[in-house]
Amino acid sequence: MVKHEARSMKAHLTRRYMFSASHRLHSDEMSAEENRVIYGKCNNPYGHGHNYTVEITVSGPVDDQTGMVCNLVDLDGFVRTHILDRYDHQNLNLLAEFIKEVPTTENLCIAIYENVKRGFRKAHLEKVRIEETVMNSFEYSGER
Amino acid sequence: MVYLTRKAEFSASHFYHNPDFTPDENQRIFGKCNNPNGHGHNYTLEVTVKGAVDPKSGFVVDLKQLKDVMSREVLDALDHRFLNKEVPEFLTAVPTMIPTTENLAIIIWQRLAPKLNAAQLHRVRLYETPDLFVDFYGEA
Numbered sequence: 001m002v003k004h005e006a007r008s009m010k011a012h013l014t015r016r017y018m019f020s021a022s023h024r025l026h027s028d029e030m031s032a033e034e035n036r037v038i039y040g041k042c043n044n045p046y047g048h049g050h051n052y053t054v055e056i057t058v059s060g061p062v063d064d065q066t067g068m069v070c071n072l073v074d075l076d077g078f079v080r081t082h083i084l085d086r087y088d089h090q091n092l093n094l095l096a097e098f099i100k101e102v103p104t105t106e107n108l109c110i111a112i113y114e115n116v117k118r119g120f121r122k123a124h125l126e127k128v129r130i131e132e133t134v135m136n137s138f139e140y141s142g143e144r
Numbered sequence: 145m146v147y148l149t150r151k152a153e154f155s156a157s158h159f160y161h162n163p164d165f166t167p168d169e170n171q172r173i174f175g176k177c178n179n180p181n182g183h184g185h186n187y188t189l190e191v192t193v194k195g196a197v198d199p200k201s202g203f204v205v206d207l208k209q210l211k212d213v214m215s216r217e218v219l220d221a222l223d224h225r226f227l228n229k230e231v232p233e234f235l236t237a238v239p240t241m242i243p244t245t246e247n248l249a250i251i252i253w254q255r256l257a258p259k260l261n262a263a264q265l266h267r268v269r270l271y272e273t274p275d276l277f278v279d280f281y282g283e284a
Contacts, residue, residue, distance in 0.1 A: 011246045012279040057279075062250065065162055066173060067242030072276070073175065 012126055013069045014057040017079055019088035022049040023103040026093075047091060052108075053131040054083065056116060058123035070123035078120045083112055105132040109140040117142065147266060148204045149192040152214050154223035157184035158243040161228075182226055187248075188271040189218065191256065193263035205263035217255040222248075245272040249280040257282065 025042040026035050035043045042048070056079060060069045086095070092103035097111045113128040131137040159182045160174035170178045177183070191214060195204045221231060227243040228234050233251045234243045241247055249270040257265045271277040 008284075009250055009280070010283040011249060012281075013246065014277050014279070016275040062244075062246045064239075065164065067160070067244035067247045069246055069278075071173065 008061045008064060010059060011062050011069050012057055012059045013075075013123070014055050015072065015075055015079070017054045017056070017084060018051060019054070019084050020049060020051050021087050021090050021092050022047045023092040023098075024048070025102055025104060027102050047093070050132050052087075052105075054079075054112060055127075055129040055131075056125070057127040057129070058120075059126045060123045074122045075120070078116070078122075082115055082119055086115075105130050105136065105138045106140075109138045113140045113142060145194055146197050146204045147192055147194045148207075148210075148263070149190050150207065150210050150214065152189045152191075152211075152219060153186060154189065154219050155184060155186050156222050156225050156227050157182040158227040158234075159183065160242050160244065162240050162242060164239060182228070185272050187222075189214070189252065190267075190269040190271075191252075191265070192267040192269070193260060194266040195263040205260075209262065210260070213256060213259045217259055218252050221255070222252075245270055245276065245278045246280075249278045253280050253282055 023042075024044065024047040025039040026045075027038075030038065056075065058070060058075065062069060087108075092098050092108065095103075098107070101107045101111075109128050109130050112130070113125065116128065117125050125142075127139055127141045129137060129139045158177075159179055160177040161170055161180065162173075165173065191210070193205050193210065197204055225231060227248070231243070231251075233254075234241055234247075249268045252270065253265065253268045256268070265282065268280045269277055270280075
């Protein structure tokens with residue numbers, strides 16, 4: 001018989017999801033000229049889009065009975081309803097969380113983190129990481 | 145302190161079933177993964193070790209040694225195996241230990257940690273698919 005050293009140890013589980021959305025980086029706090037200087041091409045009034053990859057990392061003790069940190073069906077269901085359905089094929093600037101905030105991927109990362117933190121109770125949220133392109137990625141772990 | 149990561153790949157089959165659950169519970173909790181005939185994955189393993197850079201060799205760890213330990217302790221035991229039936233940790237565990245990615249990452253850690261003398265094991269990252277991976281840092 002093998003002793004159960006694995007029982008209840010803490011593991012981190014990361015799941016990757018994708019969605020596509022458009023945005024325009026523009027702040028009403030700044031003049032048109034300042035916006036152009038700071039945001040460059042991203043300030044194009046017609047907007048532009050990305051294929052975003054979102055990594056959600058949760059952690060917790062591995063359940064003795066199921067061998068899981070949390071059931072993927074629960075995590076996938078939550079992310080589908082609260083994140084992908086909300087953002088996929090949308091213009092981010094038109095969503096409530098970006099009426100006052102500029103929809104940079106930094107702010108998107110924070111918005112998704114807060115959303116998962118608030119609603120997902122099956123495991124501890126460790127981190128949200130977003131790849132805006134294969135060259136740019138952003139991470140938020142709730143640190144102030 | 146420098147961190148060094150070595151990758152490896154292996155393919156294995158498994159299924160999820162806990163005899164303490166009813167057939168309905170097994171189906172509800174494990175879904176398609178409950179198929180007793182098993183299914184398989186191409187796993188990608190990343191082993192990260194940490195240590196000071198040796199002033200003579202410039203190494204954190206001799207990569208050949210790390211590669212040999214990974215081959216012997218992990219790949220020989222897991223590659224092209226049916227995890228439930230051929231890997232001792234899962235085969236003989238009472239009560240059952242389900243061969244999830246979480247538990248697999250933990251047993252890989254337990255196999256490697258005592259065999260790595262030159263460097264300290266920092267993290268085992270195991271990809272079940274490109275969209276799902278588990279990190280284990282040896283935390284209780």
